[in-house]
Amino acid sequence: MLKQTSYLSKTYGMPEGWTLPVYEKECDGYATAKRVLTTMTPEQVVTEAKKANIRGRGGAGFPMGVKWSFMKPHPTKPAYLVINADEGEPGTHKDRTLMELNPHAVVEGCIIGCYGIGAHAAYIYVRDELHLSKERLWAAIEEAKKKGYLGARPFGKDYAVEVYVHTGAGAYICGEETSLLNSLEGRRGEPRLKPPFPAQAGAFGCPTTVNNLETIAAVPSAFKIGCEEFSKLSDIHHLNDGGVRLFGVNGHVKKPGVWECAVGLTLRELIYDLGGGIHGDKELFAIIPGGSSTPVLRATDVVDAPDEKSPLHKWHGMSVLDVPLGVDTFRGLGTMLGTCCATVMAEGTCPVAAMHNLMQFYRHESCGQCTPCREGSGWLLRICEKLMAGTATMDELDQMHDIANNIMGNTICAFGEGTAMPALGFLKKFRKEFEAYVRGERKGSDAKLALEGMFS
């Protein structure tokens, strides 16, 4: 159900909304961190955090509080909080708005998070291209420090907390958490084999929690109103998917953008009510629900969940557009919620050209450590190129399934699945369109036009 909220985004659009005076006046800024540090124990913080049912906003949807509870004090090693603001997943444009327009929520979240997991330092890993984001975060850190909210004794409490901004240098893979940790340590951003998981050996070999930037920015709001109350703002609180989050929409809609709403919004509401409907009043054709790694949906897809135990049963037989955007509901649809920023394609968009575009991305960004991912991403791209040129065969179309299936489960990190799943999604949902290319009924030159239509 469409319920716009303003927990994370209250300062958006306000003059100087990113500065401390506005955050303190409008959001009761840092009062929550102060209360948490001075009246709660770290154990109470983690127990409370679990009740918020904040599912990780970075893509995988793991419950934040549960992740925090994996942190066990180490006799000799310090612990770290690392915030993932790499925001590289194609179609994702939400974390940037928080860094630019409400950076203090991030800093306050870091203070509460550090205290809860036993860390004294947080590193916010921001992709290098986001210069304004880095600037606003550093400025927020400085402001908080001057007021004594950060440093050796935040709010007079004998618990030191420092927050730093660290930057990458242009590599999508550094959004993967272990690659990000290598990059933070000053190495090539190659993902690490797990286990050990970051909670055992993360940054600098020490226990570490990696949270997405929006995940941590939601923490002050959750603790302010009470984590259970926060969870109940969601329509699918009963599916342990709580609170509010940022919803983005891009591509062929009239009004692309980012809005904060209660969890439980549907794609139809996102595309038509918030996004203003389809550009040129065309028909909706396809949707990539949450970043390019989440398998595509066709606008005509309906929910198939006859089993009463399925979290989706309530929507059995209905359009996928009417299913609440949730971690488990979208997994049930055979895709993923991902980063909750949807890419919309209007009737006339060519799925072959769309897949070709994305395979260029994956080929470019594979770090090359694992053979199935390195070779598979290149091979998938080559067949896409042949399809576009009109020289691919039916055998090659089938081969794409084999290549993608050979990547799945055979790689060090989830980039492999992130490449294979969307490839399989396009092939499955648009088999007819792909076959038309093989038979020569459609050509790549038409397809390119179909993608480029809007710039004039």
Add this chain to the structure above:
Amino acid sequence: MPFALSPDRERTLEDILKRYPTKMAACIPLLHLCQEQEGWISEDVIQFVAHRIDLPPAHVQGVVTFYTLFNQKPVGKHQVWVCRTLPCALRGAGSLLAHCEKKLGIHAGETTADGKITLRTAECLASCGTAPMMQVDKDYHENLTVERVDALLEKLRS
């Protein structure tokens, strides 16, 4: 001549080192600092960084070659990056790039003869909601139209 940082950047380097428990962690920030001054990462820069944070030059070299934003050869005075990934492509990034190439008389990946502009494509820059877009040096330019692109390129060339 061996590479050296300007005095104010030397102070920044000291600040950077204080943020981390290891010197190695300063590798990427330090490379950015050097590139800001020099425009690219030369062999001398690699030696300098390796020396300052006690790493083998091969380690620093490995880092430089991993990340696309480190220039391994000199580039134009201004960097123009056109985002080409799907959400931007759906709003005309392909035509935008073609327009830039025609206007500048170069292909993506090349630098204009006067050394003023290097044109490149970028993968999704987290600006899909304001597509099509391009990054010029440190600034984002969003919701682009042909007119705005022309004005921007004119300014860079003058």
